Amino acid sequence: MQRYFLANHDFEDERVVIKGDDAHHIIRVMRMVAGDEVICCNEKDESALCTIEDVSSGDVVLNVTKWLDERKELPVSVTIANGLPKGDKLELIIQKGTELGAAKFIPFIAGRSIVKWDEKKGKKKLERWQKIAKEAAEQSHRTKCPVVTEPLTVQKLIEEAKNYDRIIVAYEEEAKAGESANLYKSLSSLTKGQSVLVVIGPEGGLTEKEVQLLKENGSVICGFGPRILRTETASMYVLAAVSYQTELME
Amino acid sequence: MQRYFLANHDFEDERVVIKGDDAHHIIRVMRMVAGDEVICCNEKDESALCTIEDVSSGDVVLNVTKWLDERKELPVSVTIANGLPKGDKLELIIQKGTELGAAKFIPFIAGRSIVKWDEKKGKKKLERWQKIAKEAAEQSHRTKCPVVTEPLTVQKLIEEAKNYDRIIVAYEEEAKAGESANLYKSLSSLTKGQSVLVVIGPEGGLTEKEVQLLKENGSVICGFGPRILRTETASMYVLAAVSYQTELME
Structure with a gap:
């Protein structure tokens, strides 16, 4: 599944807003629409499965469906x-x-x-x-x-x-x-x-x-x-x- | 030091003869002459420091100066x-x-x-x-x-x-x-x-x-x-x- 690395301030509780290049990638390159899912990572090594709610403004608005426990990073x-x-x-x-x-x-x-x-x-x-x-x-x-x-x-x-x-x-x-x-x-x-x-x-x-x-x-x-x-x-x-x-x- | 991988039959006791591409490399590319040294490896993971004796025939004739104990290969x-x-x-x-x-x-x-x-x-x-x-x-x-x-x-x-x-x-x-x-x-x-x-x-x-x-x-x-x-x-x-x-x- 497509994965995006975002800033902490792109997350607000269970809501995520993706702007700029990544939004362009989701809308224009991946041609995703409301209902599609991606993984969003913040700067604290946390990742969440997110569902796209709206792309109409050019930004991508998503809701966190589930916080993941991926443990992909080296312990050091x-x-x-x-x-x-x-x-x-x-x-x-x-x-x-x-x-x-x-x-x-x-x-x-x-x-x-x-x-x-x-x-x-x-x-x-x-x-x-x-x-x-x-x-x-x-x-x-x-x-x-x-x-x-x-x-x-x-x-x-x-x-x-x-x-x-x-x-x-x-x-x-x-x-x-x-x-x-x-x-x-x-x-x-x-x-x-x-x-x-x-x-x-x-x-x-x-x-x-x-x-x-x-x-x-x-x-x-x-x-x-x-x-x-x-x-x-x-x-x-x-x-x-x-x-x-x-x-x-x- | 330049290193060559040779066949076991290129070695005869303490004498080595290098022919073909490797000989060309030594004589034409490296422009080595009698007295220069290279490392020769056989097919038994053994290597020897060798001194060039003669290059006049187009083949390279060398003498083993010293068998080396390099231990460069994985134990498995x-x-x-x-x-x-x-x-x-x-x-x-x-x-x-x-x-x-x-x-x-x-x-x-x-x-x-x-x-x-x-x-x-x-x-x-x-x-x-x-x-x-x-x-x-x-x-x-x-x-x-x-x-x-x-x-x-x-x-x-x-x-x-x-x-x-x-x-x-x-x-x-x-x-x-x-x-x-x-x-x-x-x-x-x-x-x-x-x-x-x-x-x-x-x-x-x-x-x-x-x-x-x-x-x-x-x-x-x-x-x-x-x-x-x-x-x-x-x-x-x-x-x-x-x-x-x-x-x-x-």
């Missing part, structure tokens, strides 16, 4: 901070990461990021990333649409990291050196509701200096298995591991 | 059987699956596969898939290059499944129904050297009949977490889970 909130990669790789990272349950994506301008961030073109890119997250969240039946932020500098990322319960850094030199215990140690000690920031380098990886800086700020440096993963694969690995640990094992 | 052998998906999604499945440690890929013609398999064009496609596996295996520093087979019918896949210690079927209806224990139960009871076949439907999933048939042949039906994963994401999930379970937890 995982943010993927990925060094800005080449080409459209971040699109794949956002699409797959959303399916796999990420709460937020923070691209950052790493020392080895080859792409330059252009403020002007950047706005369009950011809109596109956010759209990919929204579509993937709908398709994977999530109740939360991940946020994609503007790329941060490393310094800003370190500042941001202070807001998290745990900082995990994927570092391929650790993987090469056979480090294999840190990720499990870190994930298995998480408790429900905690927040995790996962920092992943661009192609070429994080610089030693970046790793050092992250270490000094309380990060756990982890290998993600003995094979060398491309930058876009590392986030898939860690999100699947978080799901396996917190949703399937426990 | 995982084969991904994916229902033939649309477009070039199987390329992504093979590339990411190889990075994540898959031993073999078996595409199969599922009831809901929309793509028709064309024997004639198929040969080229298969070559392309094998090339993607080889490149990903090199890049991720594996010691084994996964095999990609021609697409099988469902009937042939069921026959093939009998050769495996464990058959895991990803079924989104189980995920929707909240099934969450089977994958962990199945993976945590694997022992080193066992073989696992993971069966994943195409877009639209497996049919009920296919699931029934797989069940009758000893499969474990599993949900891969509560979110609905696209066909190409399911293999990434399960391979990361196998790595986490068998390489990081144990």
Whole structure:
């Protein structure tokens, strides 16, 4: 069933009003009419089965038929901070990461990021990333649409990291050196509701200096298995591991 | 360092001879000369640091400098059987699956596969898939290059499944129904050297009949977490889970 991510203020008790692009999508693209049903999600990870009451004004007015108990979100909130990669790789990272349950994506301008961030073109890119997250969240039946932020500098990322319960850094030199215990140690000690920031380098990886800086700020440096993963694969690995640990094992 | 996957018969004691495409790559593309080093892998998951002795004949003659103990392969052998998906999604499945440690890929013609398999064009496609596996295996520093087979019918896949210690079927209806224990139960009871076949439907999933048939042949039906994963994401999930379970937890 079609799913829409709405603002809290779109809900008023058991009544929902959808405006703008989503209203256009319901009326013009899906050609829905009064009596049809959709799922509406608010910003509190809650979702409701709603029945369309009226579309005549161009807005869509709905009534909540039933609040759902979907439990589609990871028990811990995982943010993927990925060094800005080449080409459209971040699109794949956002699409797959959303399916796999990420709460937020923070691209950052790493020392080895080859792409330059252009403020002007950047706005369009950011809109596109956010759209990919929204579509993937709908398709994977999530109740939360991940946020994609503007790329941060490393310094800003370190500042941001202070807001998290745990900082995990994927570092391929650790993987090469056979480090294999840190990720499990870190994930298995998480408790429900905690927040995790996962920092992943661009192609070429994080610089030693970046790793050092992250270490000094309380990060756990982890290998993600003995094979060398491309930058876009590392986030898939860690999100699947978080799901396996917190949703399937426990 | 550049890595080549060779046949066992390319090795003779401590001497290796590389011919054909790989020789061309070393001499013409990499422009290597006597004294340069590469890593050579045989078909027994063994790898050796080798020094080039001679390239003058068009073949590359090397001496083994040192046998390596890389341990890059998953402790269990995982084969991904994916229902033939649309477009070039199987390329992504093979590339990411190889990075994540898959031993073999078996595409199969599922009831809901929309793509028709064309024997004639198929040969080229298969070559392309094998090339993607080889490149990903090199890049991720594996010691084994996964095999990609021609697409099988469902009937042939069921026959093939009998050769495996464990058959895991990803079924989104189980995920929707909240099934969450089977994958962990199945993976945590694997022992080193066992073989696992993971069966994943195409877009639209497996049919009920296919699931029934797989069940009758000893499969474990599993949900891969509560979110609905696209066909190409399911293999990434399960391979990361196998790595986490068998390489990081144990």
